[in-house]
Amino acid sequence: MNSLAFFLILFSGIMHAIYNLLIKRSRNKTVFIWWIFVCSTGLFTLALPLLPGPFPRPGMVVIFLSAAGAFCFVLYHLFIGRAYQAGDLSLTYPLSQTAMLYVPLWGVLFLGEHLSFAGLCGISLVMAGAYLIQMRRLTMKELLRPFCSLVDHSVQAALAAGFVYSLGAIIDKTGVHYYSPLYFTYILVVSMLAIMTVNLLRAGYRSQIVAEWQENRGFILAGGPMLMGSFLSFRYGLALAPMSYAVPVRQVSVLAGVLIGILFLGESCGRIRFFAAALILAGILFIRLG
Numbered sequence: 001m002n003s004l005a006f007f008l009i010l011f012s013g014i015m016h017a018i019y020n021l022l023i024k025r026s027r028n029k030t031v032f033i034w035w036i037f038v039c040s041t042g043l044f045t046l047a048l049p050l051l052p053g054p055f056p057r058p059g060m061v062v063i064f065l066s067a068a069g070a071f072c073f074v075l076y077h078l079f080i081g082r083a084y085q086a087g088d089l090s091l092t093y094p095l096s097q098t099a100m101l102y103v104p105l106w107g108v109l110f111l112g113e114h115l116s117f118a119g120l121c122g123i124s125l126v127m128a129g130a131y132l133i134q135m136r137r138l139t140m141k142e143l144l145r146p147f148c149s150l151v152d153h154s155v156q157a158a159l160a161a162g163f164v165y166s167l168g169a170i171i172d173k174t175g176v177h178y179y180s181p182l183y184f185t186y187i188l189v190v191s192m193l194a195i196m197t198v199n200l201l202r203a204g205y206r207s208q209i210v211a212e213w214q215e216n217r218g219f220i221l222a223g224g225p226m227l228m229g230s231f232l233s234f235r236y237g238l239a240l241a242p243m244s245y246a247v248p249v250r251q252v253s254v255l256a257g258v259l260i261g262i263l264f265l266g267e268s269c270g271r272i273r274f275f276a277a278a279l280i281l282a283g284i285l286f287i288r289l290g
Contacts, residue, residue, distance in 0.1 A: 001119075001245050006288050008237035009249045015230035017256035021264070022219045022226075031212040032220065033077070034200055037193045039224025040231075044186055056183060065175040066184060070191030072168030074199075079161035083154045092154050095146050097130040098162035099169065100248055106170045107244035115244055119290025125283030126248040132276035133254055169247050176239040185235050189228070245287050251280055 019036065026032035048055065058066075083092040104123055107113035115123070135142055149155045175184045200209065213220065238246045255277050 122286030
């Protein structure tokens with residue numbers, strides 16, 4: 001994995017962790033996410049005239065890929081929200097990380113990617129660390145508990161989130177292959193905003209839009225550029241690196257999230273979280289070497 005792609009994806013993961021911290025502190029998370037998409041899209045639109053050259057006309061393939069990617073990522077947020085709202089985090093979070101099982105498989109089968117031994121070791125370590133990060137105990141019963149609750153709707157939602165995210169990743173990779181990562185990201189974000197806007201037209205959300213802005217406008221204005229920075233840097237990195245490596249490396253956001261939780265939210269870092277974070281860090285270093 002080349003250095004530029006590696007550091008772009010690391011930057012994306014850190015930005016992802018920071019704007020997720022802002023989401024955690026918001027009043028209504030669905031409305032807040034919509035607002036930061038409004039902010040990021042507005043800023044990007046204002047910047048378009050300053051970019052060199054005209055906006056390249058997207059073909060039907062690019063329009064389809066951006067719409068399909070937007071649908072997958074919005075659906076991912078819907079599933080992950082349901083999983084976290086209705087289920088135990090130690091049960092649902094590990095299963096939501098199953099995207100990393102599918103991504104290397106899709107990369108090899110559909111994109112012709114070739115993984116080195118070091119790369120495979122790195123992916124496995126990141127996957128293990130992400131699975132363990134929210135575990136309460138390191139026992140066989142605890143490790144198997146998520147898979148013993150498959151009839152639970154929150155578990156099903158978490159599994160669906162992991163699968164849908166993996167589909168979005170392969171769509172992303174294909175999109176930045178056919179089209180500029182800069183403009184593909186713009187069309188993707190606009191498409192996601194359009195889908196979210198349709199959702200917010202429901203009566204339960206309309207009354208929350210102004211209230212969220214009034215209470216958290218500072219966080220919204222900070223989160224918009226961070227979201228766009230995360231999206232852009234990841235897709236530029238994705239254009240330069242195998243998808244099978246890019247998605248696991250972005251799990252640096254988990255490490256950043258743990259660090260932010262300890263430094264700013266007063267969260268504790270037990271031995272399991274420390275061990276899981278160390279596995280993720282070791283996996284990222286193996287992928288860099290691979």
